[in-house]
């Protein structure tokens with residue numbers, strides 16, 4: 289990683305110096321990965337697919353799906369998708385077998401990945417909050433309330449510009465007392481607020497689990513791709529242990545590299561697929 293610049297006047301160039309574009313330094317990355325086992329972890333929305341008006345519309349380009357498919361068939365490669373969506377939902381969006389899907393920011397996983405237990409009291413409260421949100425916020429045009437089994441998402445992407453704060457305030461009025469009482473956590477993403485369990489757990493802890501359960505003797509290369517604030521803990525968890533890629537244009541990321549868009553993620557994966565060898 290390049291050195292941090294304190295002079296803000298440099299603007300965009302600082303960004304380029306601090307976090308490297310993964311396409312530009314492709315060989316530097318590929319050479320460190322070639323011939324090793326690789327564990328690739330992807331966020332979904334904004335990383336593999338463009339963000340759309342509604343979650344159902346956020347489908348991947350068909351060639352991104354084909355690239356992922358090829359990686360699932362590549363020897364020594366393990367593909368994991370770690371999303372804020374419900375596990376079954378993200379699995380449906382990606383539509384491929386041979387991938388490990390983890391939903392709800394790490395609260396919804398199968399197999400050898402540890403997941404914190406959720407109390408019956410939390411599940412009951414979550415249903416009550418869901419009912420409350422639906423009942424009291426339905427008058428706000430453009431909001432969408434999504435039940436995701438272990439969490440509830442409040443999407444306000446399609447709310448009229450001037451009403452976004454009003455919508456977020458209405459959400460906080462309902463959820464605020466439970467946050468104060470430490471019965472829930474609120475997670476903020478891109479135009480979405482999520483009611484989550486009151487447990488310090490998320491993509492960062494989940495990535496630590498993935499590293500632990502895959503480390504073994506073979507020293508695999510871990511790669512993580514994500515675009516949102518919720519992915520920053522995952523970048524942090526991989527510091528010095530793998531390769532992290534922020535998707536988007538921002539100087540404020542803990543990732544080692546950046547890719548400008550899901551299109552550039554696609555381009556990077558294509559280059560990697562042609563470069564790496566199956567041992």
Ligand SMILES: [Mg+2]
Nearest residue numbers: 331333334516
């Ligand atoms: Mg995302």
